[in-house]
Amino acid sequence: MNDTFKIAVIPLDNRPVSFTLPQQIISLNKNISVFTPPREFLGGLVSYSQVDKILEWIDDILKQEKVDYIIASLDTIAYGGLIPSRRLNTSPEEITKNLNIFRNIVENHNTNAKIYGFSSIMRISDSYVNEEEKEYWDKFGKEIFKYSYLKHKLDVLNHDTQEKEDFDGLKNKIPPEILDDYLKTRERNFSINRFYIKWIEENFLDFLVYSKDDTGQFGINVQEAEALDAEIQDKKLFDKAVTLTGADEIPSDLVSKALVDNYGQTIKIFPVFSTENGKNVISRYEDKTIFESVSGQIKLCGGEIADSEENADMVLLVHTPENIQNDHCLKIYPESENKEAVKICIDFIKNTQKPVIIGDISCANGGDNLLVMQILDNETIITKIYGYAGWNTTGNTLGSVISTGISRLIAEKTGNFEINNFKKSLLIRLVDDWAYQTIVRQKIRAITDIADRKTLKEELVPLVLNLTKKIEYNLKLSDFDLDFPWNRTFEVEIII
Known part of the structure; x- marks a missing residue:
């Protein structure tokens, strides 16, 4: 057990639950130092995180400090935050470029820090509010939600004739180019989430959380979580990765996990x-x-x-x-x-x-x-x-x-x-x-x-x-x- 230790946190965005709450939890212990990027580097509702500056910041911190734990929002590094992970059409190649830069920075410092990462499974909002979604959500949000819900339910149960008719009707209500864009964004994010499993296998990540944000009993997001769970189980990584319903509380959870790990x-x-x-x-x-x-x-x-x-x-x-x-x-x-x-x-x-x-x-x-x-x-x-x-x-x-x-x-x-x-x-x-x-x-x-x-x-x-x-x-x-x-x-x- 370290009597004093240091935690570096890369938050999800600039909201208080992401940025200040983990710090408040750490502050109950006078023997722990916490480092976070300047808040202005982090994204908000209409602005995206300055990923280049955040990567420079973590490089500088690891040069200056002997950090014991790194708690990192992988969405911030990959996409610039939670909201842009749903909105941007960035290619998987561009996304993995930033992720690999982050990994290279950490590994180049030969740090012994334990790295706890967290990544969201893209949510599906049952509304016409596009404030946190793609622009077309104000016209087709509820239809896309219902499409996702019925697709999963029919895949599992596949016996309700009326729901099958409703599902076919939804495919006609949502313009093909919009449904295609939405599904491609999901597929990209799911592929990136699968990419992180390699990081666990290669012992770069010590622990990984996949969070299900605003979810329900059925949906493509639930299917993705089940697929990630199955891969985690198949590869016997269940002590190093988990899927969990939630999102904004995850960095606070991981702060607690680090405290318990250090306390022993x-x-x-x-x-x-x-x-x-x-x-x-x-x-x-x-x-x-x-x-x-x-x-x-x-x-x-x-x-x-x-x-x-x-x-x-x-x-x-x-x-x-x-x-x-x-x-x-x-x-x-x-x-x-x-x-x-x-x-x-x-x-x-x-x-x-x-x-x-x-x-x-x-x-x-x-x-x-x-x-x-x-x-x-x-x-x-x-x-x-x-x-x-x-x-x-x-x-x-x-x-x-x-x-x-x-x-x-x-x-x-x-x-x-x-x-x-x-x-x-x-x-x-x-x-x-x-x-x-x-x-x-x-x-x-x-x-x-x-x-x-x-x-x-x-x-x-x-x-x-x-x-x-x-x-x-x-x-x-x-x-x-x-x-x-x-x-x-x-x-x-x-x-x-």
């Missing part, structure tokens, strides 16, 4: 679910049950599922829906407020003798207002909370809160815990996941269609002040700011 001891986590059927629910934007997501995220973070609360280092309290997950962003609420599930959560935290991390996933795209309010009203239980998350998807929430909890546990066990940094990170999650995503975002959208920082700040400040008192974090309002990094209201950056 497995962290045992016992999951508890707030509703009887909750662990069997398939969340929105995912293709696995909540229990499967919990298991996959714990394992990726370097943890192990404990066989009992007594034998656990920490409890993962998963606040689940009973049958169908609500969605704050889409304003879809098939399930009413579950006071009994909230009571189960509060009573559990009060009674357990173990540290608790809370994965608040009864609703997608924000936390449960009743749960958070009752936590804040029970100040004696706040000290037991080693992490909270309730943002976007189930995978996003679970990965970020598990990695936060593991980081804190390791920091405490090694005598390197930075409590003020923990309180800051907890405050940011509560402000973002609860105050903003659950409460304020809907208010803002009712007032204006634009990302208005002034209005947002006016709405958030009272909530922020209340939160700082509850978690005993000393914050001057002059040190609090916020931004819309992609100039839209979907995500916000809380700056403290």
Whole structure:
């Protein structure tokens, strides 16, 4: 075990969940140094990462520092980020050129750093929103999604005559040149993902994650994941590669994996679910049950599922829906407020003798207002909370809160815990996941269609002040700011 060690991170893009969240998780340990490229090198919604400058940056870092772990978004190196991986028509030859430059840089420095890479399996959005997709998505997005869904379903089941007719009809609705362009982009990205398996076989990559972003039970993306899984199994690489539902949380997961690897001891986590059927629910934007997501995220973070609360280092309290997950962003609420599930959560935290991390996933795209309010009203239980998350998807929430909890546990066990940094990170999650995503975002959208920082700040400040008192974090309002990094209201950056 290294008492002090260094991690270099190449993020997916410039969003706070990609750029700052992994750094916040690392900052709970005062013995770890983290290096990231200048943020302006990274891409956004309408700009692409400056790959040449990022490659120069990693070359310089490896010249100057003895780095122990490199956590790299391969999408950033290959395409310039997540969004361009879906949009650009770059040839496979151009893509592998940048990838090989990255490999040559790392190998030329004879570094002993472990390299954890992650790459996305291209998503298929069920919408007409082309903000993150090809230009034609605003006209044919839902048709392409349905084409993908039915193609996979018919390949597997192949017995529904009506669905076969629907599938044939879709091929006539989507112009051939558009369908051809879409499928060629998918084929290219899939070939690049297969290329990474060679890197594992050649011992360049120590670990690789394929992430399924915004997925469902059927789709070409699911078929690609199954094919990658099969190749991983056939080549007996299952200890070095995995496919996982999620995306934005993966760098945080890999930070946790690096901490556990360096620490040399497995962290045992016992999951508890707030509703009887909750662990069997398939969340929105995912293709696995909540229990499967919990298991996959714990394992990726370097943890192990404990066989009992007594034998656990920490409890993962998963606040689940009973049958169908609500969605704050889409304003879809098939399930009413579950006071009994909230009571189960509060009573559990009060009674357990173990540290608790809370994965608040009864609703997608924000936390449960009743749960958070009752936590804040029970100040004696706040000290037991080693992490909270309730943002976007189930995978996003679970990965970020598990990695936060593991980081804190390791920091405490090694005598390197930075409590003020923990309180800051907890405050940011509560402000973002609860105050903003659950409460304020809907208010803002009712007032204006634009990302208005002034209005947002006016709405958030009272909530922020209340939160700082509850978690005993000393914050001057002059040190609090916020931004819309992609100039839209979907995500916000809380700056403290």
